[in-house]
Amino acid sequence: MKIIDKLTEDILRDEYFNALFNKCSLITAQNLFKKSNRVQFTTKELRDTLRFADILSNSKNSEARNRSYQIVASLNQDYKDNEVYRTVSKAIFSKLGNFPAINYLENKNKNIALLPIFREIETESKRLIQQAPDGNGMIFTDTQFELFNKLSKSTEFSFSGPTSMGKSFIIKSFIKKVIKNSPPENIVIIVPTRALINQFFSDLKNELHELLDTYKYKIFINSNVSDILTEEKYNYIFVLTPERLLSYLSQDTNPPIGFLFIDEAHKLANDKDARSVTTYSAIEKVQKMYGNVKLYFSSPNVSNPEIFLRLFNRDIQNSFRTGESPVSQNIYFVNLETKEVESYSNNSVLKLQDILDDSKDYSITKFIKFIGADKNNLIYCYSKRNTVNKAIELSKLLPRIEQSELVEQAIKNIKEYIHPEYYLVDFIEKGVAYHYGKLPQLIRNLIEDLYQKEEIRYVFCTSTLLEGVNMPTQNIFIIDNRSGSKTTLSPIDFWNLSGRAGRLTRELVGNIFCVQYEDFKWVDKDVLIRKDIKLQPTILTKIDHNLKKIEKALKNEEIKSGSEVEKEILKYIANIIKVDTLETTANYKSPIIDKLIEDNKQKLIDLAKQGIINFEIPKSILKFNQTINFEIQERIYKAVSKSKKSILPNSGAIKYESILKVLIDFHRLYSWDKTEKKLANVNSLKYYAVLMNQWVQGFSLSQIISQSIDYNHDNGYQVEVDFRVYEVFDKTNRRHINALIEKLIDDIEYVLRYILEKYFNHYYQILVAIIGESKAGDNWATLLEYGTQIPQVIALQNIGLSRNTAIKIFRHHRKSLILKDNKLVGVNKALLLNEFRSTSLEFEEIKRTL
Incomplete structure (x- = not known):
């Protein structure tokens, strides 16, 4: 054992060190909770604490290095002008190779302390060696540099680290290197949501701007490249959701893929979401079509990142994980009912005495206002409705802010783009907003921009943040730890969310407040203790534990137990197995078939093959439509084969009546009464026909909203104002207007652009297969998208x-x-x-x- 390793081990177990560390935690909490009587270090305690931190910074142990950083960060507010602190803090950050933190000391603290000569030489060497490629002076931290080098030397890799580590920055730096390769290759980045597509697109566009021109690359965010004509030959960077990647792969004329990056790869293990199976399916198809594709996985806080490589039969040695973060995070459990506060750090709990004022009565919104004044605050709520309701509560406590030109213009734009009575108009006047996945992209951009510029200070949000949307913040309040209405945040989701606290370059530390109050009780606080998070991909866990149910799905028998989501996932997996049995060759077997053979389940493989071997529908159509019942697909294929014509009118005849007729026909053909909850009631199709007509005719969102308000008011329709609470719509009632707006936005994004788009795309593929592309007419899925x-x-x-x-x-x-x-x-x-x-x-x- 090296001397530094022994010293590190001894320090982390030392009672005096841990007492000093707890005192650092107390000093931080007293500052955050605005206590007037605060504990202070003696001169000896300060020197000893900084000496311990300096020794720990020399270790290779992630926990030791994090502790070293935490000490410096916790003392910064009170001791930033202390000469000993100024010298040692800078020396520690230099040893950690954390250049953004050094910049913070120099720019925010005016820290111009000189380092010892050998430390200065080491630091300057790192500045030269660890420069990010074409990074405009950006310098990798030690951990980032180590990871970047490993990535650069491999053709397959999986890595994981804290949310604040800067994984996207590393991926983008690697892409800058890749686009200089000769010969050039096309690159695909899979992101989990549409919201993340636009963020990744904007970042790449800004950071790669000149390189894109120099090396002849274009960035696309959809699967169709044929509508842009270029006289020069270009290569492409595609930023796609799993669904868009499947659509891309279904088009034979699209260019080949050389590199595939999977951002937020932990989504492959989300067994509560069928899209985890879609992500698996998209990656597997890329691997099958382009056998030499270079494959990279990025995920937050995963202890076994090699699992994703193993899933796709890649070399599991090419993996990397770290627990080291370039920012520090303080986690507090706050019980507003008992006025008790606990600090969680390094798997220990410190009870903080008399931190909350016993004489004050804190509601949840008063507490957020008290802690969050003059800081950027994200407040996690489990549902969209809850984000709006809590934003209303907080905005009532706040005065109108002095409106800058930016805020005035934002309010004007929201009124024009959405509606004058939209809640966001009032909220922004108070420095408050809300943010969720299906919010229109331009409005999301506007909110994110105002938040980064500190024009708004409080943003209530749903699980959008868990998808990787980049809104780093100083404070995060988790005021409800549910994810959806029935499940709690999983450990990986909790730590992913918490990791958003702390803005690298803006502050040294972020704060997470897990709050219990009258409306919400935390059942289990174990998630606040950081433990190893080992994942298993959904596709494998479902096969391991549900073989009997999968067998039922293969036989088209009813699965009687389990949630609707679980049944949907198992049917989806059964369909994948059916197609995979027909594509097994001497050179390639899918990971699922490999697993079934390994588990000695040949009987299941034979059953799956028997289920579709006599189907007439081309297997290529089944392969890209595995969420639609195969028997239904076969039935529709036979019907179109017999008629040799489409039931869709040509684009010039698209209007309400023709759309409604098509939707009614699709309701019958695809058995929506049994397969689609949102479309089960045939009477609802009139509403969707109106909405679809407005959408494909190019009506603006504000036009659709205005017409819908008048229509609902004139016809006395009901609107859902709370969960299963309905009222007759009144266009003078602001709550009604906002409820209607949220429903319209949701229906456009989910029903039109997801559910209906899927069915129209499938029908178009059948038409092309039978009557050819020239006679198939327009793909209505494209019109909806x-x-x-x-x-x-x-x-x-x-x-x-x-x-x-x-x-x-x-x-x-x-x-x-x-x-x-x-x-x-x-x-x-x-x-x-x-x-x-x-x-x-x-x-x-x-x-x-x-």
């Missing part, structure tokens, strides 16, 4: 613009488009920016995207 029938508007969205902006450009600024044979070749950005109001949402988007 893009909300338009105009090819140039689709092309504009493919290069990253929102539907709203693309439609406005086409309708009012068409002269800025460069077209050839009616296909988009390019856009005159300067001309376009000159024609839009500089304070408009569209101007900002065009400036950022093109």
